[in-house]
Amino acid sequence: MKTIKTPTKSKVNGPTGNGHEPSVSNKLPAKRVLAPNALPRRSFLRRLGLGAMVLAPGAAIIGTAPRASAKKSNGRLSEGDAAILSFLAAAEILESDLWEQYWELGGVPFGESVQTPRGESAPVFNGGNSQYTTALQVLDGDMPQYIADNTDDEFSHQSFIRAYLASKGASTADIDLLAGPTFRTIPGSTATGSSGKKRLTNLTQLTIDTSYWGKYRSDSDNPDLNAAAKFAQAVPSLNNGKHTAIPRTDTDANNNDLILAIAFTAGFHFAFIEQGGTSLYPSLAQRVTDPEVLRILLSIGPTETMHFQTWQDKAGNANTNPNGPPGNPPFTVFDSVNNSSVTFFDLHFDQPETLQANLIMPEPCPFLSRTFPNCSIIRPTETKNAAMGAVKGLTDDGLFIGQSPAFFNLLNRLAEEADEAERED
DSSP: OOOBOOOSSOEEOOOOTTSOBOOEEOSOOTTBOOOOOBOOOOOOOBOOOOOSOOOOTTOOOOOOOOOOOSSBSSSSSBHHHHHHHHHHHHHHHHHHHHHHHHHHHHOOOOSSOOOOOTTOOOOOOOOOOHHHHHHHTTTOTTHHHHHHHHHHHHHHHHHHHHHHHHHTTOOOHHHHHHHSSTTOOBOOOOSTTOOOOOBSSOOSSBOOOOTHHHHTTOSSOOTTTOTTOOOOOSSGGGGSSOBOSSOSSHHHHTOHHHHHHHHHHHHHHHHHHHHHHHHHHHHHHTTOOSHHHHHHHHHHHHHHHHHHHHHHHHHTTTTOOTTOSSOOOOEEEEETTTTEEEEEOOTTSSOOTTTOTTOOSOOOBOBSBTTSOOBOOOSOOOOTTHHHHHHHHHHHTTTTTTOOHHHHHHHHHHHHHHHTOOOOO
16 A cells, blocks of 8 residues: 655656556645556547537527528538538537647647647647646546547547538638637636636636436436436536636645645546537437538547546546555545535445446446337437537536627527538438
């Protein structure tokens, strides 16, 4: 057993007795055993919150937009297919923005050139934030590399979809507006490692729904068959109040307990974000007409699933004892800036199956009808209101706190047009 105390310098521990990879520990609370549990693999799943229509703060209800039919809009793409790809491009632009923030502070330099749309500059790495990176590595020693890979993937998704739309003569005006400077107004982190530039998304006031944890471990319910189903939250306190997933300042980074809680929060937020695309792509794929567009959705969607399972696996290492049982006691931290508290439990020990950390494969559950045998599936994949539900999930997450009514109007319109798309038989 190795009890991690507060060293003065970063230190890479040797291999642990449980066969896992070493983790890096620095400035961690004394006498708290923290898990490396590193499995160097990228895995799968994601979902944001597909469900009811959204009315974001300051946004107008969009009820008069023309229906996006299967009719060809320009001789090359149907209006519906163009609408679906446009919304997915918007989602990937937003993801690129939030992942860039995580990467600046907790990643490593890209090993290759990053795919960015023509005329847009590639993100620049400024060395990261050592305290944040060290805290993330409590979840897994390879976290900085995984963060860099996920960031690279999201940039490639938005770049490809935008280029494909342009190649088919579809309008990219709305997407270009979203990606440009107009809505990049949210102040980001000022901690060491951050570029300090303005953002599309806010990672400092999150309310994270961690019910994806119980949803994928439940064998008795499926949100597609029971919209009122309640699933176990991995970290109930993250779903109350506001929480930061990045150090806002160097003061945050230098607070031992707080930076650890921030890193753990990020781990659960990574999985929340990526489970959204895991559901969004197959949900919208049911509406496309062109086989090539279907191929795009079926090829990008599973990468989101790989991201999700990786992050779900790593988040489960928050506050765990690698040599238990027993597990670690609950770890509670108060954030005076957001006036909120968060408590992380050791999910590896003494937990029901709906919370057990290592049950990362999707549990077979009811699918299509309860008259059929249970099946291991992505859930939900209901296509109705899928895009608007995704926007609602991101909005409820606090990701857009500080955005303008014009931003919400644009995003809601793109989502509604995607949901109005019809597949041509």
